[in-house]
Amino acid sequence: MSKFNMLECQQQVKENSLELNDYLRELEKWETDVKKKDDKLRTSQPLANVQPKLPPVRNEAKRQKRKKPQSSENKKEKPQPIKSYNYSAWDKFDVEKACQDIDQGADQQSSEEDDDSADNERQEMEWRVQQAVAEKDLGNDLFKKAKYEEAIEHYTKGIGYDQFSAILPANRAMALLKLGRYAAAEADASTSIGLDPTYVKAYARRGTARLARKCLAEARLDFEQVLTLEPDNRQAKADILKIENFLEKSKPTPDLEESQPEKADEGRLSKKLPAKLDVVPGLVMPIDKSVHLRSKKPLTRISIDEYDEDEHISLVETEKPPETSQTKQATAGDRLAVSSGSDNRVTGMSSPSGSVDGVHRQSSKVDVVIGDESRQDRARTTVTGSINKDEGTADVAEDDGPPLPANSVQLQLDWRRLKGNSSKLYKYFKRIQPADYPRLFSQFLEADVLSQIIAVLRDFYVCEKEDVFSVLAGLVHVARFSTIAMFMGSTETKALNALFERVKQSGLHSKEDVAAVSLKYNLS
């Protein structure tokens, strides 16, 4: 038995070693095979299309899951379908309503899809805002290194990503200021203010830009706005002081026509509105209150007094507007307004001062249109002043058009408004100095504008015996004038001939000058 066992054991050992040898031989073969396979795998690049499409990252899938239950709720609301043999139920079945429901269901479904797309949109928006912030940071870094041009590039990119950020244009304005590109800086700061009327830095930067451009009054308004938002801003205070000093120096002899009560009125107004020192009496101003300071009370209807056109004209005649040469005083426009109300709630409807384009600074241009009263276009509508809370005195001023334009954009706007009313246009045009024509009319003078001017000259200047020649001579200096003069029609030529005839007759100007100017108008 034991002998048998031993034999078996021997055989087992032999078998085992044989097996092992076999295995080792196989192993060697496998080694060479698998090495080849390995090398092939390592050297070959994986084919893009071979790569399986992987499922989404887990937590993203989870987010989608969270949304699903909402839609399943909608499904639950669906009523059980009526069984075909349930005749009583079918009798009650309202086909119209069912159709309506189906339509609504379709709407709902589409709104669900909208939700999806809105979600995507939101994500896209978030991404854009993030990009904008990243660009802003890059820009700020470059700004700190005084690389303003590159900083501007980044801010511009940032604005491309997020055009609703008030910070990006304000920062770009700062970089532009550093480069001395004040006009662009002003525009950017205005954009920023339009996006966020409470952004102090934007006002400060626009003020600086305007100061640099010698638009002192506007600059001052900006700095005052800074002070209303941030009363301890030292820089703004210093700048205002600087402007005041400058204005003091350049101030002409005081205007005699400025009446005493008006001044008192101005004082009172300025007390009410510290931000507007040059508020004009009798003028309805939009009230510059930043959003957070505004009244929360609801708007109320305010009484409107109507004046007839005739009455108005008589007013105009009796109270001739002051003719001034100074821009600043001209802004003290001449609009008719009656302040008699005692309700300050109207402030709620005032527009923020920093309107987007920065051009509409002149608040006097804001036409207050209230309710259906505005439809009377022949009647002058005036608005009860919101300024005086306790006083019911009526100040009557007169209106003969907008103030002197500060730039050509404003001129264009005013011109378009006054086009229909030649008498007002005349008064408006008269106030513009011929020396300013090249600046103001440069981008605006077209054949039709020129013919309007000539009409005004013919109809009013002649009657009023005004100096026609200086206007005509001034227009000649406007860019592209010679081109525009070529498009004049026969009526204009005729009118011009008559005008030049008068000039010659008056003998106020030398014949050579008159001849030279008339030559420019292509008159023989």
Add this chain to the structure above:
Amino acid sequence: MDKPQVISHIEKSMNFTLYDVKWIPCSAKFVVMGAHPQGTGALQVYEMNKGDVSLVHESQKSKAIKCGSFGASQLHQRCLATGDFEGKLNVWNLENTEVPVYSVQAHKEIINSIDGVAGLGIGEGAPEIVTGSRDGAVKVWDTRLKGKPVVEIAPAEGEARRDCWAVTFGHAYNHQDRCVAAGYDNGDLKLFDLRSMSLRWETNIKNGICGLEFDRKDINMNKLVVTTLESKFHVYDMRTQHSKKGFTSLEEKAHSSTVWSVRHLPQNRDIFMTTGGNGSICLWKYSYPASRVEKQEGEEEEVGVVGSVTQLQNTALTTQPISAFDWCVDKPGLAACTAFDQTLRILIVTKLNKV
């Protein structure tokens, strides 16, 4: 008498502590991970070379490496995910180990265990890595998501944080289903369902859990082997979960010391190797019962029935604990193991196809 033989084919002595070894898929190479005496991490790639192993690539990392896995890597990339002593999860391209392709501070403390799924064609769904750490947290990572885990399973604030010693993936047989099993030092065994994001089942087996593995990751859960301190391991039948009794299991004594780890044979899911703290390795075979479910009298719900295990072989390789063991997927019967005697062994197990 057709017992499989376990032969130590190659022995290679190293100059650092070996913690883990993994065969590089589709090659005759394997990577050895460990800690140098000065506390830095060792990452070495060896290749089988006609009865010997030769060093192919070696790099030293700033932190000692505890564990590694290829489980979440695509076959053409073969990126190794490692967990280190400082809680960092790194994914290395072994062609260039200068900088990791993915790196994240995964845990506050040492990562004890790591596992991957859905790479190498094993398991459905997104490739994910799971890490278990001394800080008590189990985290699931997707290398497409930088910086944060896709799932974090941790005790609530203020609760005791047990040391997580072992984690493994399983149940990844379709795109949605996936489970993570985690074992803790106090004997807690938890099964997390990643589909429902909930704890599916938990139990306590009294002894700290050193290692666990599903017999297959990419099938509907079948069996789970859990190895513990005190020379015991448990085999759970994972097919049938009873609402009260949970999963049925058997307990088996082995090694007369800590059972460090368990690895199922890639070619036969019913054969597995356990490694012992006494330097021995045991080969086991699981036999299914006649019926895997039964209904107890007066009860509606079915309860699982566990089979039995038989020891096929018990071989003492050394006197030091066997820290890691890995079967070669490409060559049946070939395996590598590391022990705390700083020796790497290439093992041959014969007659596996005859059992």
